[in-house]
Amino acid sequence: MKIDPESSADFSAQIAQSIRGAIVSGDLLVDQRLPSEAELADQFAVSRPTVREALKRLAAQSLIRTQRGATGGAFVNRLRFEEAYDQQVxxxxxLLSMNSVSFDVACEARFALERSCAPLAAKRRTxxxxxxxxxxxxxxxxxxxxxxxFCASDVTLHRALVDGAANKVLSYQLAGAVEAMQPxxxxxxxxxxxxxxxxxxxTELTNALEAKDAILVDQTLIKLETYTRDLGHSIATANPVRSKKQLKKASSKRKK
Amino acid sequence: MKIDPESSADFSAQIAQSIRGAIVSGDLLVDQRLPSEAELADQFAVSRPTVREALKRLAAQSLIRTQRGATGGAFVNRLRFEEAYDQQVxxxxxLLSMNSVSFDVACEARFALERSCAPLAAKRRTxxxxxxxxxxxxxxxxxxxxxxxFCASDVTLHRALVDGAANKVLSYQLAGAVEAMQPxxxxxxxxxxxxxxxxxxxTELTNALEAKDAILVDQTLIKLETYTRDLGHSIATANPVRSKKQLKKASSKRKK
DNA sequence: AATTTTCATTTGTCTTACATATTAATGTCT
DNA sequence: AGACATTAATATGTAAGACAAATGAAAATT
Structure with missing residues (x-):
């Protein structure tokens, strides 16, 4: 385990990358304990604070967890769907707020993704x-x-629809799309x-789902998308430049 | 800006969360400079290394970037699609490798998502x-x-199909699904x-896309999914327990 | 006026030290 | 012998101070 002193990147970034690679490649397995900070500092030939910065980087991505005490240390973390959700959201x-993604594009993506699990949800909904x-x-x-x-309830309902597909990977991917659209x-x-x-x-959506009518579910989602996007257009026409401040206010309001 | 000394969480985690909140809520705008590490240490009443650990956490999520020198410091980073791709992947x-997600489930999710942009791609492909x-x-x-x-080429082809939908948000969401399936x-x-x-x-897929035949694109993707999943089943039957080592080897081989 | 030099600021890193959490071993008492 | 308290060892968490290196701006020089 070595790092390049000539590289432009920080030592801590290089060390984090090195350990990250070991985790992704499978050299380090779930729940395996990393060497102590002092040992890592020796191995990489840097100081302990530098190693710590690297470990904090990994902790921020939920790749490791740390534990104090005699048998403590840094352990490879089993990345759970729950944590992955949060990061994704x-x-x-x-990404949406910083890249001037139009409402229309975001909306299109959201409903396209949501519709992708409609057939599965129609089949498997509990x-x-x-x-x-x-x-x-x-x-x-x-x-x-x-x-x-009302907004929070809206999200919960759509999440229930997505979860109806009974595919954790789909639910995970969709979480970002649905929640990020909320603001x-x-x-x-x-x-x-x-x-x-x-x-x-x-109501129509839920009825269609109950009837396991995949086509009707899809059509209803399209209807919902059309309505939402039309609303977006009318807003854009009536008030084309909406201040960041207003957006921010609306966004922060939904937090619990 | 304060933190709770009684909290179970690390100071650095609390500080990171505090700053993260300021960024997400819009209190800190893109390219805005954060106070220097020394000033932050004062404000939060902690030492500089602790502040640095917090900043590294944020840097790991691409929320900030740092620059050395007189006019340097930590700046709110504009999260780009490119960086977001990487994190997603x-x-x-x-997530897939650590949660014993079956090939079947992952495959179903991947193709469901990919099919969701087929109609758009059929309309807009360049x-x-x-x-x-x-x-x-x-x-x-x-x-x-x-x-x-061959695998890398496969990914490139499917990415081109996804990009054909001409929706950056969709492309971003799909990147994780397509690339993560690669191993x-x-x-x-x-x-x-x-x-x-x-x-x-x-070839059939590309021809259908060229002909802007959304239905045929969808059908071909279904055919591809069926073939892939059948293969998965036959592998599982013939060789149910595949060692982690083999998987790892296959996975690492694709890196450039 | 253009160039060079100096200097202040800020991050990157190292060193040392202490605080705190946790476990294991040890010792003590019943 | 067994239960309980004490101690020691080990690890992370935090602090403080120092120096290096990068960078840009101001000052000095040509």
Whole structure:
């Protein structure tokens, strides 16, 4: 294990890359303990703080976890779907907000992905999935619901649909698409979105899913997409330049 | 800006979370300079190494970049699609390899996602996309091609198809799915996969795309999925327990 | 005016030290 | 002998101070 002193990159970055490679390639297995920080410092011929910076980089990607104490140390972490979700959502959200992705493009991607699991969901949806969706629809119908709660409920419903496909990999991939869209969706919810129409379509969607009618599910999703994108267009026309401040406000509101 | 000394989490993790929140919420804008490490250490009332560990965590997620020198410091990084790709691929790859995701499930997810951009690609594919695909097909037909090169070419072809949808968000989401499958695909390529049949289907796929025949594109992808999954089943039956070592070897071979 | 020099600022790294968490071994008491 | 407290060892977490190196801006020089 060596690093290149001539490289332009930081030592800590090089060390992190080296260890990351060992994990990805399988040289380091799940739950395996890495050498102690002092040993790593020796092996890489750097100081302990430098090694620590490298380990923190890996910890930030959930590749390792650390434990204090006598039998402690850094261990290769089993990357769980839950953690991967979070990173995916964070990354996707920033990607959208920092790259001036149009509402239209994001929307198109979101529904294309969601529709991709519609046939599977129609086949495999459980009573549990349906119950979740109906519960959210009921919540969405209540008049006193805040805008943020309505949005959160919307996400939960669509997540239930995605989970209906009973494919963890799909659910993971979709999480980013659905959640990252939320800030952009809020932009609309706080203005023109008609809850009644949304609830109607959600009901239609759930019914189609219950009937295992894949085609109808797909059509309903298309309808929902069309409605959403039309709303986006009308907003863009009425108020083409929306300030970052407003967007930010709408985005932060949904946090619990 | 404060942290909780009573919290179970590390200071560096708390500080990173705090700054991450400021970036995600929009309090810190792209290219904005963070306070110097010394100033941050003051503000959070911790030492400089602790602040540095926090900053390295953020750097690992591409949320900030650092620059040395008089006007240097840490700056909020504009997250680019390219960087996001890489993280997605790394995360997805580890997720698959660490969670005993069956080939079948991964395959189903991959093709479901890929098919989701087929209609868009059929509509928007450029001559460029088609040229890339045909070039890869030609490469795949050459007898002397190594297995690794064939796999890489396969990925390039499918990426061209995805890019044909002309939706950056879709391309980003799909990157993880396609690339992360590669190690699992190799498991098959190095054994039973018939290049001839694959090339035939790739050709059919490209022709359908050129003809803007969305339905035929979809059907061909289904055919490809069926063939791939059948192969997976036959492998599983013939050689149910495949050693980690073999997988690792197949996986590392594809790197350039 | 152009060029060179100096200098202040900031990150990158090292060294040393101490605090704290955790386990294992040891010792003590019943 | 067994249960419990003590101690020691090992590891990460944090702090403090120092120097190196990069970088850009200001000052000095030609």
């Amino acid at each position: 964070t990354t996707s959200t920033l 009573p549990d999935n349906l119950a979740t969706m109906r519960a959210e629809i009921h919540r969405q119908s209540q008049p006193g619901l805040t805008d943020e709660a 952009l969706m809020n932009m609309i919810t706080f203005t023109a979105r008609s809850r009644e129409r949304i609830v109607d379509m959600h | 790394t995360t997805s790859t580890l 001559p460029d996309n088609l040229a890339t695909m045909r070039a890869e097909i030609h490469r795949q037909s050459q007898p002397g091609l190594t297995d690794e090169a 699992l695909m190799n498991m098959i390529t190095f054994t039973a996969r018939s290049r001839e049949r694959i090339v035939d289907m790739h």
